[in-house]
Amino acid sequence: MSLLDDVSIVVTPNGYKAGELYAVIPVPTEGAELLDCNNFDCAVPTDVWTQGTSGGTIDFSNSQVTITGNDSFILQSNLMTIGKNYKLTINVDSIDTNSGTVIVALGSGSDPAKQSLDQSGNLTFYFYDITFGSNWIQIFTTSDATVTVNSISVKEYTSADMDVTRETAATRVDENGLVNYAEILGGEEIDNGKFTTNLDSWSTSSWWVWNSLGAYHPSTSLHKPLYQQCCVIGKTYLITFDLNCVGLSLAKFSLGSSTGSTTQTIDINLTTGSYSYFVTAAAEYIVFNRQNTAEYYVNNVSVKEVTRDNVPRIDYTGGGCPHILAEPQRTNTTTRSNELDLWGAKSNVTITPDYSLSPDGSINSNRLLFSANGFTHNNLTQVISTIYSISVYAKRNSGTENVGFFVNGSGAVNYAFNLTNEWQRFEYTYTSTNTSTFGIAGLSGADVSIFGFQSEVASYPTSYIPTSGSTVTRNQDIFTRDGIGSLINSTEGVLFVEMARQEGDASAGVITLNNGTASQAVALYYFSTGTIYFDIISSSPTVSGGVGGFNTYNFNKIALKYKSGDIALWVNGEEVAASANAISLTGLNKISFDYGSGALPFFGKVKQLQVYNTALTDEQLLQLTGESGTDFYESYAEMASALTYTIQ
Helix, strand or coil: CCHHHCEEEEEEEEEEECCEEEEEECCCEEEEECCCCCCCCCCCHHHHCEEECCCCEEEEECCEEEEECCCEEEEEECCCCCCCCEEEEEEEEEEECCCCCEEEEECCCCCCEEEEECCCEEEEEEECCCCCCCCEEEEEECCCCEEEEEEEEEEEEECCCEEEECCCCCEEECCCCCEEECCEEEEECCCCCCCCCCCCCCECCCCCEEECCEEEECCCCCCCCEEEECCCCCCEEEEEEEEEECCCCEEEEEEECCCCCEEEEEEEEECCEEEEEEEECCCCEEEEEEECCCCEEEEEEEEEEEECCCCCCEECCCCCCCEEEECCCEEECCCCCCCHHHCCEEEEEEEECCCCECCCCCECCEEEEEEEEEEEECCCCCCCCCEEEEEEEEEEEECCCCEEEECCCCCCCCEECCCCCCCEEEEEEEECCCCCCCEEEECCCCEEEEEEEEEECCCCCCCCCCCCCCCEEECCCEEEECCCHHHCCCCEEEEEEEEEECCCCCCCEEEEEECCCCCCEEEEEEEECCEEEEEEECCCCCEEEEECCCCCCCCEEEEEEEECCCEEEEECCEEEEEECCCCCCCCCCEEECCCCCCCCECCEEEEEEEEECCCCCHHHHHHHHCCCCCCCCCCHHHHHHHCCCCCC
């Protein structure tokens, strides 16, 4: 029998969108439509939809419903079940909240599962593990808000996809070994950005003409902007373009109005080159202007909406198969992480910006050439008796290797880099002994490239946090999935995780099956350096156990079998702990990278997480945790059938 017969949840670094890490198993499913007359096209909608208002209006007409103000609502009732998950899709034709609100909700009373509406279009929301006073589905407005709805759909929804919350951008190492933001790009917002044959879709004057090199502006004292609508105010975009400036001409790039006037200056004094900007739009039009009597060409203009907040990080650090990266909140206190030429203090060192190809794939590394023993720092001072972790990417250009970190204001190398001609990240943790500075020092003749200096008040370093003029904080990664009681057997099962803790982290971090609290939980964690531990917390006394002697900074395959009187911990193909104690688990309906209520969050790397609804045999646990990994399929034919492959 294949393990596939018993597995109910499989989460790996396979796919994602903003706020969600996709599970491999189970494939998300939707139930039947729960609403009658959900398109408002039945003969008498008021026979199906209950309605009410305190002075507002409700109008069913033209296969739509329009609801206006003063606590007006429509609802259907007795359609849902407490504890289940639901997908709600609503097509909003138009909306004007004015001074009120428009709400779609599952339930009633003081705390229904609800979502505010503030835009038109086809909108989808997920409600997990719902509770409610009355099992209504309702749309309501307050004050003078008004909304017109074309349709609304509610279906039961089953998925083990993990919710991911961070609310900030974060970097990772991608499949090509480059350090970049985890992000999702939308479609192209610009028409005719390559200026293939003309200037169609762009607004300008006769001064701008088409040329085989792009949109061309001649050298003249007269000037009109080149502009096109591209953006929604408040949304964030990746904007790229190429410039070819004639002579010493300089260009200006901004966002502006429908007349091409500047509202938000992005950059000035632009010369020939390729440019890339991550911009939160304060205006709707992309605008190119000249400076002085500039003569230049613009080409390959692209504007794409980009999402970085809450995007899961699929990380390839170390090469090979990727892993899910979960890290704590951290701040890079170095205010110019990759602008070393702007650092305030330099001694016997020449810094050249944009020197060579850097770890992020751009030509933006910093060359440090030491004419004598010297140093550079960013005018940052330490807090005395505080633990700091500093890190930087570096490689040797030529000359000596005598370069490294200096700390506590010494100005001399305290931690030397073992440089090669390839990029490496160097990390150093220390306790400050004074309130002086820290930075990079080198001996005479040292010639290195530097990228991404970072300083954190912490006992170990985390992934790179870019800064440019101020400190930047990356929030904690939070991974959870609620409302999956149908996928977890509270009587017996197996929790399996292949994971590694962050290098240098000695804290206890937990991955659990739980009921939303720590009162009912099946937990796996690294208790201390080298120790793998488990807890089973139920209405019976807590059962715990563990074993030391493991490198917890490497990946370990760990499985916890839980069943009353039959508990076992397996690690890397061996049973390492067992218990015949009684347990009495109830209500397990959630996976968390913590203890269920936020305590003891897990920080580290996860290659795979699986949940089984039966207590597997020793042979299966060996198969699951052994060197060969999980063998779901006993033959290629079984795999092809399960995954609907066609065998050629």
